[in-house]
Amino acid sequence: MKEALLVIDVQNEYFTGKLPVTYPPRSFVNILQAIDAAHAAQVPVVVIQHTNHVPDAATFRHGTYAWELHPEVKKRPHDELIEKTLPGSFTNTSLDIWLRKHAVSSITISGYMTQMCCDTTARQAFHNGYGVKFLSDATGTLTVTNKAGTVRDADLHRAILVTQQMRFSQVMTTAEWIQSLNLVYR
Numbered sequence: 001m002k003e004a005l006l007v008i009d010v011q012n013e014y015f016t017g018k019l020p021v022t023y024p025p026r027s028f029v030n031i032l033q034a035i036d037a038a039h040a041a042q043v044p045v046v047v048i049q050h051t052n053h054v055p056d057a058a059t060f061r062h063g064t065y066a067w068e069l070h071p072e073v074k075k076r077p078h079d080e081l082i083e084k085t086l087p088g089s090f091t092n093t094s095l096d097i098w099l100r101k102h103a104v105s106s107i108t109i110s111g112y113m114t115q116m117c118c119d120t121t122a123r124q125a126f127h128n129g130y131g132v133k134f135l136s137d138a139t140g141t142l143t144v145t146n147k148a149g150t151v152r153d154a155d156l157h158r159a160i161l162v163t164q165q166m167r168f169s170q171v172m173t174t175a176e177w178i179q180s181l182n183l184v185y186r
Contacts, residue, residue, distance in 0.1 A: 003131070004044040004104045005034055008089060008111030008118055010073045011049060017066035018059050020142060021112055023153035027140035028070075030174040031110045034138050035076050037174075041181040044079040044102060048089045050117065089121040096128060106131035108177060109169065110138040114160045126168040134169035135177055136161050 010031055014021045021027060038045050049069060052060040060067050068074070079102075082093050089095050099107070107130050109122050118139045125132045141160075143153045151159075165171040172180075 002102070002104050003106040003108060003133075004046055004079075004099060004102070005038040005108045005110060006046050006048060006089060006121065007031060007035060007073060007078070008048045008109065008121060009050045009113070010047075010070050010111050011060065011066065012068050012070055013059055013066040014112045014140075015070060019113070021140040022142045023140060023157050024137050027112075027138055028072075030135065030138035032072055032076070034108070034110050034135060034174050034177065035073070035078075037178040037181055038108075039077055043181060044104065045077070046080045046082060046095065046098065047073065047078045048082050048084055048093075048095075048111070048117075048121075051083050051085055053085065084117075087117045087120040088124045089117065090124040090128065099130070104130075106133065108133040108135060110135045110174075112140055114139045114141040114157045115144075119160050119164065122164055122169050132164075132169040133177060134161070134164045134171045135174050136171050138174045 013019050035045055050060045051062050053062050080098050082095050084093050107125050109118050122132050122134055141153050141157050144151050161171050
């Protein structure tokens, strides 16, 4: 089974923009470790970048600093860069075509935000027949408040992980995933 690591929306918006990720505390460090481990194991790395093409968009506006990939992600090698405009990385993108062209049958989810683009992409992958691994400490979120109420960052993150493990994904830590690479790709 060939797998690929998806690095979803690790953009400046989540560090210095309007949506600073707060949980889990070391998610970014773990994302970088996952990228490095994938590269070392010759597991393809697909970087996904969210874009909002609306000229006066509040977040992820194309061409702004907040839209750019985090410099640490940008400087690391990757096999493909895919732009998306909706939460699901498969929607109106070339992701499925690229994965199938490269005989990938399992994907590993890392990036931001746990409950939005990571969750949506994992569900889409499952629906498209891929095996899915979801890195519990290399995905992240923030406390969300809207008309429906408030959900604390840790509670929101945990709820998605529990839901993912119920049906869609194998939830694992970055260390567990790296260990699995060492066993499979030696």
